[in-house]
Amino acid sequence: MTPETQDSDEITALVGLAMAGGRAAFERLVVMHQGGIFGMVYARMQSRADAEDVVQDVFLSAFRNLSTLRDPALFKAWLCRIALNKVRDALRRRRIASFFGFGRDEVPDDHPDxxxxxxxxxxxxxxxxxxxxxxxxxxxxxxxxxxxxxxxxxxxxxxxxxxxxxxxxxxxxxxxxxxxxxxxxxxxxxxxxxxx
Amino acid sequence: MSTDNGSHLDQGRIIASIVDERELAVLEREHLLACPECSAARSRLAARLEGMGRDAKRHTPPFRKRIVLPEERPAWPLAWVTQWSMGVAAAVATVLIVAAVLLKMWFTAGFGDIQGMELAREAEHDRALLAEVRALEENPLPAAYQEMVPEPELALDDDFFEYIIPLDGDGGQNRTI
Known part of the structure; x- marks a missing residue:
């Protein structure tokens, strides 16, 4: 069994447990995916703070809507889909805020060192x-x-x-x-x- | 096999092999495995893409935040109590609705009787009022004044006029008044 298959089997098992109400299983899923989801969100938002807020929102939404996931094997894809939707919402909010002059449009992290x-x-x-x-x-x-x-x-x-x-x-x-x-x-x- | 010069895979097939190797025909796949040039071309492109993916990871800051999930759901016995109380509430609500409907029906019927009686009383009052009006038409004066006026049944016939103005022998032809 390859490490990927092993991971995939573990994720599927954890999703099953989480869907049955296992909070610890969901927390384990969070730990396994938070880095990847953060990377995905950061690449699109280019702001660490904004990306962290979106990631929090993504997992909260996933936790609340886990019962709507039909195939536990597609948990990662499902999570990514939520993340993309949240990114889209956040970027839209950022653009609106920027339009009215009380927000920021493009906020790349600005730390030279x-x-x-x-x-x-x-x-x-x-x-x-x-x-x-x-x-x-x-x-x-x-x-x-x-x-x-x-x-x-x-x-x-x-x-x-x-x-x-x-x-x-x-x-x-x-x-x-x-x-x-x-x-x-x-x-x-x-x-x-x-x-x- | 799509090739540049009849022997190698062209750029399109190299890209297709990166997208999904199963997109290649069996002959193309065999060629890719056997041909060092095509294999190297594919590896170069794949390495560029992998390198970009690696660098993307390297240039992404570490995730510092701790994900906070909402509080635990209520314990099972409490949930059962909640469900039980919800059931009782639903039953009570049903009983109240049925009672309200029955009461409404009963009151509607009661009001119907009352309304009927009211109508009868009004009709009676109307009849009395009409009788009074008719009596006034016959004799509009109050009882105290009625004795002071001539007989209401006094007939102004020929006898009455004969009594007031007697006729002469000529039948009153030459009479001067």
Whole structure:
């Protein structure tokens, strides 16, 4: 049994327990997924504080609506779908607040030096600027599929669930996005790891 | 097999193999496994993508917040009590509704009788009033004045006029008044 299968089986078992009312099982699921969901949200919001608030909201919503999950094996995809919806809501709120002049529109973390946790904000800003530069050249669906596949490390089936599309549609968008990545990726400096 | 020069996979097939290797035909898959050039081209693209994914993780700050979940749901016995009291409340509500409907029906019937009696009384009053009006039409004066006026049945016939103005022999033809 591969580690992925083992993880998947454990997650399915934990989801089953959580659905039966096991709070400890749900807390374990939170610990297992919070990093991934945070990464996903941060990549789209580019603000640590905002991303942390959204992640809290995602797990709260998942906890309250767990009974609506039909297939425990798709827990991760279901969670990602909630996260994407919450991100969309948060970005919309941010835009509205910015329009009325009492909020912030784009709030990338602005810390030039490595923080106390050793995180290099300047390098991160540079990296995300390149990635987002390339992603901005893609149409919305291609951009989302590309992000989910290569930045959030979801499989094709999971992406199909998250986006509510069928697998062949997901593959078509991914193919087109990759075609552009091959041509434009280097132009935006997103060729990290080419020689790895 | 889609190839650039008849022997290698073209860029489109390399990308398709990254999207999902099952998208390739069996011959293309076998070629990809056997051909070092095609295999290297695929690996380079895959490595770029993996590298970007790794860097994305590296350039994401650690998650510091502690997820707070809502309080535990009520314990099972308490939940049972809640359900039990809800059942009782529902039963009481049903009884009250049925009682209200029955009372309404009963009162409606009662009011019907009362309304009938009221109508009869009003009709009686109307009849009395009409009788009074008719009596006034016959004789509008109060009883005390009635003795002071001539007989109401006095007939102004020929005898009466003969008594007031007697006729002559000529039948009153030459009479001057």
């Amino acid at each position: 490595p923080g106390p946790d050793g995180f290099d904000h300047a390098a991160a800003r540079q990296f995300w600027s390149k990635v987002n530069g390339f992603l901005d050249t893609l149409p919305a669906l291609q951009r989302e599929v590309f992000r989910l596949r290569f930045l959030d490390h979801l499989g094709i089936q999971e992406i199909a669930v998250v986006m509510g599309k069928n697998e062949s549609t997901v593959k078509t968008h991914l193919y087109r996005a990759l075609d552009k990545f091959k041509t434009l990726g280097s132009q935006y400096g997103v060729s990290v790891g080419e020689d790895a």
